[in-house]
Amino acid sequence: MNHDDLKRAVRALEPIKPPPSVDAAIRQAARAALPSTRRRPARFLFPLATAAVLVLGFGVVLLQPKRAAIEPPAPTESAPSAVSADAAPAADDTQHAAVPMAEAKAIAAEPQAASTADALNRSAPAGVAGPPLADSARQQAPASELMVSAERARSAPVTQASPAPPPPPPPAAAGESIPWPTPQTATDALAQPSAASPPAPKPVLNEPFPAPASTAPLDATSERRAAESSDPITVAIERLRALKASKRIAEFRAARAQFQRDFPNVDLPPDLRE
Amino acid sequence: VSDADSDQALMLRYQAGDAAAFDALYARYRAPLYRYLARQVTPRDLADELFQDVWMKLIAARLSWQPRAQFSTWLYTLAHNRLIDHWRKQGTQAQVIDTDAEERALAAVGSRLDEPLVNTESAALRGALVDAIGALPTEQRDAFLLSAEGDLSVTQIAEVTGAGHEAAKSRLRYAIRKLRSALGAYA
Numbered sequence: 001m002n003h004d005d006l007k008r009a010v011r012a013l014e015p016i017k018p019p020p021s022v023d024a025a026i027r028q029a030a031r032a033a034l035p036s037t038r039r040r041p042a043r044f045l046f047p048l049a050t051a052a053v054l055v056l057g058f059g060v061v062l063l064q065p066k067r068a069a070i071e072p073p074a075p076t077e078s079a080p081s082a083v084s085a086d087a088a089p090a091a092d093d094t095q096h097a098a099v100p101m102a103e104a105k106a107i108a109a110e111p112q113a114a115s116t117a118d119a120l121n122r123s124a125p126a127g128v129a130g131p132p133l134a135d136s137a138r139q140q141a142p143a144s145e146l147m148v149s150a151e152r153a154r155s156a157p158v159t160q161a162s163p164a165p166p167p168p169p170p171p172a173a174a175g176e177s178i179p180w181p182t183p184q185t186a187t188d189a190l191a192q193p194s195a196a197s198p199p200a201p202k203p204v205l206n207e208p209f210p211a212p213a214s215t216a217p218l219d220a221t222s223e224r225r226a227a228e229s230s231d232p233i234t235v236a237i238e239r240l241r242a243l244k245a246s247k248r249i250a251e252f253r254a255a256r257a258q259f260q261r262d263f264p265n266v267d268l269p270p271d272l273r274e
Numbered sequence: 275v276s277d278a279d280s281d282q283a284l285m286l287r288y289q290a291g292d293a294a295a296f297d298a299l300y301a302r303y304r305a306p307l308y309r310y311l312a313r314q315v316t317p318r319d320l321a322d323e324l325f326q327d328v329w330m331k332l333i334a335a336r337l338s339w340q341p342r343a344q345f346s347t348w349l350y351t352l353a354h355n356r357l358i359d360h361w362r363k364q365g366t367q368a369q370v371i372d373t374d375a376e377e378r379a380l381a382a383v384g385s386r387l388d389e390p391l392v393n394t395e396s397a398a399l400r401g402a403l404v405d406a407i408g409a410l411p412t413e414q415r416d417a418f419l420l421s422a423e424g425d426l427s428v429t430q431i432a433e434v435t436g437a438g439h440e441a442a443k444s445r446l447r448y449a450i451r452k453l454r455s456a457l458g459a460y461a
Contacts (some may be wrong), residue, residue, distance in 0.1 A: 003421075003450050007455075010407070013400050018308045022322050023300075026329040030288075030296040033333050192374040 233266055239274050281345035282300060289336055300329070303349055310350070310423040313407055314357060325362060328353045350424045351434045354416065362413070380414035399457065406456035410449050417442055 236259050243252035256272060279298065289294035307328065312321035329351050339348060407415060413435070420426045420434060432442035 002454075006418075006450060006453055006457075007422040007425075009399065009403055010419075013309075013404060015305070016309055016312050016318075017305055017326050018322060023304065024327050026326060026333075027297065028299065030300070030331055030333050031293045033336070034291045034293055 233263055236262070237269060237272065239270075244272065277338075278378075282341050284343050285339055286341060287334070288358075289339070296333075299345070301347070304427070306423045307349065307353060310419050311353060311422070313358070313419055315360065320360075324353075324356050328356050331356070344430070346424060346426065347433055348429045350420060350426060354420075354434050357416070403453070404458055406453050409456070410452060413437075414445045414449035414452070418453070419443035421446055 126176060176234060236255075240255055243255055256268065259266075259268070276355075277293075281299065281302070281446065284295040284299045288299065308321065308325050311324050311328075312318060315321050315324065328349070335352075407418070410418065413427060415430050416435065420431045421428075424430075426434065428443045428446060429439060431437075434440045435442060437445070
């Protein structure tokens with residue numbers, strides 16, 4: 001009996017086989033192992049998607065304050081529409097938003113400038129002495145200029161009338177912001193408080209604008225033109241041009257948005273549009 | 275899946291996700307592998323457990339298999355290692371070759387062959403062969419069963435058991451000689 005005979009004899013022994021339950025368990029395990037291999041890509045896709053959502057959400061949250069700083073709150077229906085409604089000033093924090101809105105409404109009503117000026121006269125405190133606003137405004141200033149100046153005139157007595165006058169706005173640091181040139185109009189002179197009243201903080205038109213990001217000097221020509229002009233629209237447009245020329249894009253956009261709010265009926269020159 | 279497919283091809287297909295390829299491999303190796311284990315351990319339930327463990331390990335390690343390794347060698351290496359683990363856990367070391375004990379065991383097989391055959395002669399041969407295999411030292415029995423049930427060559431046996439080629443060849447030669455001696459009456 002050689003090796004091959006022994007092998008044959010061993011294989012001819014009673015056929016012992018694994019029980020069917022073991023067979024089934026092994027085959028099932030072999031199949032169950034396969035889908036797990038195919039699911040592998042999904043294992044990394046889920047953390048990847050989660051990370052992407054987190055990054056995007058974080059980015060949106062980071063951008064949110066900047067956008068809020070640039071865009072003023074949208075006007076609501078409950079905003080005061082008449083000049084007389086501004087007699088009671090809002091808190092300091094909301095004053096920036098409320099005043100431009102009232103200004104926009106007033107300027108939008110340009111054809112009714114005369115009646116608005118009359119309303120301004122009526123809303124002035126009785127104790128404040130000064131020449132009447134309406135006549136001189138009609139005679140010496142265009143409608144838009146009249147409204148801006150009238151708003152300034154309105155703001156001064158209102159500040160006086162409030163029981164606790166708000167502190168004057170902090171002086172802008174040199175190079176931090178570009179002050180709007182104050183046009184010398186007749187209504188400006190009329191808007192000066194009387195000698196009896198304490199000097200009111202002089203409203204500055206650039207208050208709603210954010211501080212500029214850079215201190216690069218503006219275009220000298222634009223500055224000179226702006227200084228020479230007495231029209232607030234012209235002044236604003238020249239200032240926008242100066243900002244654009246000096247590549248201060250963020251300030252330019254903010255100033256343009258402010259311009260469009262202040263002068264909704266005035267079309268921007270083509271070179272200042274997007 | 276056809277019978278002509280090589281083990282390597284089937285294993286590669288199973289690695290790629292073909293469950294039918296695994297079924298073909300399993301059908302090809304389930305009986306000899308089970309016999310290889312069942313002839314080395316008792317009771318049969320223990321052989322079932324070891325058999326299932328070996329295939330589970332193969333399934334788990336399927337991606338680590340390389341085509342350059344023969345599938346049968348790999349499968350029987352897994353089975354051999356599982357047996358070693360079992361013996362180690364049981365505290366059963368590989369039997370030291372005890373000539374006297376071997377002689378006693380093989381003599382017992384021979385004496386059984388001298389008993390009156392109540393069944394057929396082949397039945398007596400089968401019983402004597404099973405007893406003779408069981409009486410072999412562990413390493414020799416392992417080498418013989420790898421050759422007889424797994425159809426492995428001496429080189430493959432050496433690879434599976436981790437022994438040298440000469441050692442594997444020697445174990446196999448001793449096992450055959452003893453079995454031949456024990457079954458002399460049927461030769």
